Amino acid sequence: MALIIGxxxxxxxxxxxxxxxxxxxxxxxxxxxxKQDSEHVQDKLPARSNGMSRLSxxxxxxxxxxxxxxxxHAGTCANQITQLxxxxxxxxxxxxETVRQVQTYGQLMFAAALAEAEALNVEGNExxxxxxxxxxxxxxxxx
Amino acid sequence: MFFVPRSRDVRVPHAAAVDTQSCEADSRLCATLxxxxxxxxxxxxxxxxxxxxxxxxx
Numbered sequence: 263m264a265l266i267i268g269x270x271x272x273x274x275x276x277x278x279x280x281x282x283x284x285x286x287x288x289x290x291x292x293x294x295x296x297k298q299d300s301e302h303v304q305d306k307l308p309a310r311s312n313g314m315s316r317l318s319x320x321x322x323x324x325x326x327x328x329x330x331x332x333x334x335h336a337g338t339c340a341n342q343i344t345q346l347x348x349x350x351x352x353x354x355x356x357x358x359e360t361v362r363q364v365q366t367y368g369q370l371m372f373a374a375a376l377a378e379a380e381a382l383n384v385e386g387n388e389x390x391x392x393x394x395x396x397x398x399x400x401x402x403x404x405x
Numbered sequence: 406m407f408f409v410p411r412s413r414d415v416r417v418p419h420a421a422a423v424d425t426q427s428c429e430a431d432s433r434l435c436a437t438l439x440x441x442x443x444x445x446x447x448x449x450x451x452x453x454x455x456x457x458x459x460x461x462x463x
Contacts, residue, residue: 358428358429358432358435358436358439359425359428359429360425361423361425361428361435361439362423362425364417364423365416365417366413366414366415366416366417367412367413367414367415367416367417367443368413368414369417370417370423370439370442370443371413371443373428373439374436374439374440374443375436377428377432377433377435377436377439378432378433378436378440380432380436381431381432381433381435381436384432384433385433401413404413
C-alpha cells in the first residue's frame, strides 16, 4: 500500500514538473522571439519602429504576467477542492461526509485523497495539497 | 506483503463501517481513517490469498 501511495505521489510530482517545463519552454520561446524581433528591427527599420517593437515586447510581458496571475489564482488548492466537490456532487460521487455510500475502492480512494487535500489546505501546505487534489482528480476520472 | 485492489471497481466490503462523524469533524482524521480502511481491507484480503480481486505487493 505504501508503494502504491508512493507511486501516486511520484506520478503527481512528474505531472507537475512536466507542466513547469512546458511553462519554461513557452517563456524561452517568448524571450527568443522578442530578442530576434528586436535584433531584426535594429538592423533594418528606423528608430520609430524600434520603439514600437519595445512597446510590443512590453505588451507581451504584461500579457504573460496577467495570464500567469490568472492561472495561478485558478489553480489554488482551495479552488481545486471546490471544483472536485462540485463535480462529485453532480456525479453522485461519495465525498468524505457521505463516505458511508462508498461502493468501490475508486470512490474510497477519491474520498481519502479529497479529505487529505482539505486537511493540507487547512494546514496551509499548498504544494502537498495540490498533489492530493491531483490524486483525487485521477481517482475520480479513473474510478 | 500488502494486497491492493486489482481494479478501482472492486467493491468495498463493510463500507458502512467507515466513520462518517470523523469525516464531518476533522479532515485529517478522516483521511487517516479512509486510508486505514483501505489498508485494513488489504490486510483482510491477505488472510484470504486465494482472492482474485487483489494484487499482492512485496
